[in-house]
Amino acid sequence: MQDTRPLLLESDFPTVQRSTIHTLQVNLGYVCNLSCVHCHVDAGPTRTESMSRETIDQVLQTVAALDIKTLDLTGGAPELNPHFRALVVAARELGVHVIDRCNLTVLMEPGQEDLATFLAQQGVEIVASLPCYEEQNVRAQRGKGVYETSIEALQLLNTLGYGDTLPLNLVYNPTGAALPPPQAALEQDYRRELQARFNIRFTGLFTLTNMPISRFGAVLLARGEYVPYMQLLRDNFSQDNLDTVMCRNLISVDWQGFLFDCDFNQMLDLPLLVSDRRRHLSDLLGPDALAGNAVVTGEHCYGCTAGQGSSCGGALGK
Numbered sequence: 001m002q003d004t005r006p007l008l009l010e011s012d013f014p015t016v017q018r019s020t021i022h023t024l025q026v027n028l029g030y031v032c033n034l035s036c037v038h039c040h041v042d043a044g045p046t047r048t049e050s051m052s053r054e055t056i057d058q059v060l061q062t063v064a065a066l067d068i069k070t071l072d073l074t075g076g077a078p079e080l081n082p083h084f085r086a087l088v089v090a091a092r093e094l095g096v097h098v099i100d101r102c103n104l105t106v107l108m109e110p111g112q113e114d115l116a117t118f119l120a121q122q123g124v125e126i127v128a129s130l131p132c133y134e135e136q137n138v139r140a141q142r143g144k145g146v147y148e149t150s151i152e153a154l155q156l157l158n159t160l161g162y163g164d165t166l167p168l169n170l171v172y173n174p175t176g177a178a179l180p181p182p183q184a185a186l187e188q189d190y191r192r193e194l195q196a197r198f199n200i201r202f203t204g205l206f207t208l209t210n211m212p213i214s215r216f217g218a219v220l221l222a223r224g225e226y227v228p229y230m231q232l233l234r235d236n237f238s239q240d241n242l243d244t245v246m247c248r249n250l251i252s253v254d255w256q257g258f259l260f261d262c263d264f265n266q267m268l269d270l271p272l273l274v275s276d277r278r279r280h281l282s283d284l285l286g287p288d289a290l291a292g293n294a295v296v297t298g299e300h301c302y303g304c305t306a307g308q309g310s311s312c313g314g315a316l317g318k
Contacts, residue, residue, distance in 0.1 A: 004217035025072040028081035104153040120160040163201035180207035183315040206314030233302035241309035
C-alpha cells in the first residue's frame with residue numbers, strides 16, 4: 001500500500017498552540033469487524049493491536065489526575081477491546097462524560113447482544129458512523145450488508161432512549177476526494193430520510209473531511225487524486241477554523257499509551273514531543289502540563305481547516 005506520510009511532513013501550516021486539556025481521546029486498538037475504505041487507522045478483523053489492562057488503568061489514573069471532562073473512546077471498534085466495559089464503568093464512576101465512537105454493526109455481533117443496553121445504562125454518548133442515508137453509498141465505503149445492519153442497530157438504540165433522552169450523533173464522510181457539504185443542511189436531509197424510511201431519530205450529524213492518510217491516502221495516490229485533493233484542502237483553508245481545532249484542548253492516546261496531538265498524528269506516527277522525546281500517559285502530571293506547547297502539524301492539517309472545518313465533533317464553522 002502506498003503511503004502519503006512522506007508527502008505530509010513538510011508544511012507551511014500555521015502554528016497552533018495548545019490550551020488546557022479537557023478531552024482524552026483513547027484508541028483502544030485496531031481490531032474491528034469492518035474494513036472501511038475511508039478508515040484512517042487501517043482497522044480490520046485481522047488486526048491484533050489492543051490496549052492492555054495495565055494501560056487502561058493508566059488512562060483512568062490520568063483522567064483523575066487531569067480532571068478530564070470527556071473520555072472519547074475510539075478504535076478500530078473500541079467495544080471489541082476486552083477491557084472496554086470495565087473502562088466505561090470506572091470512568092462514569094469518576095463523573096466523566098464518555099463517548100463511544102461506534103460503527104453500529106458491532107452492536108449486532110455475536111457475543112455483543114447486550115452491548116447497546118450496557119451503553120444506555122451507563123449514559124454513554126454514541127457517535128455512530130453512517131456515511132450516508134443511501135444504501136449504495138454506505139456499501140461503497142463499508143461493504144455489503146453494513147447498511148442494513150446499521151439501520152437495525154439504530155432502531156435498537158432508539159428503543160433504549162438514544163436519539164431522545166440519550167445522545168446519538170451520526171457521522172458523515174464523503175465517498176471520495178471532496179469536501180463535505182454544509183453540515184446543517186445535510187443534517188436535515190438525514191432527519192427527513194431516516195425518519196420517513198425507518199422511523200429513526202438521532203441527536204445531531206457530524207460531517208468529517210476524509211484525511212489524506214493511511215487507507216484513504218493510499219487510494220488517493222493509486223487514483224492519481226492526491227495532488228488535486230490537497231490543493232482542494234488548501235484552496236478552502238479558513239483562518240477562522242484555527243481557533244477551534246480540536247488539538248487545542250485534546251490529547252490523543254494510542255493503544256500502547258503514547259501521546260499525540262490528534263488521532264491523525266497518531267496514525268502518521270507524529271508523536272507529541274516535549275523535551276525532544278515521546279511522551280506517555282505516565283508523563284502527564286497536571287491539567288496545564290502541556291498548555292502553551294506547539295502542536296505538531298503537517299499538510300494533513302489543512303483537512304481540519306478547509307471549508308466549514310472538520311473535527312471529531314463535526315464542522316467547526318457554520
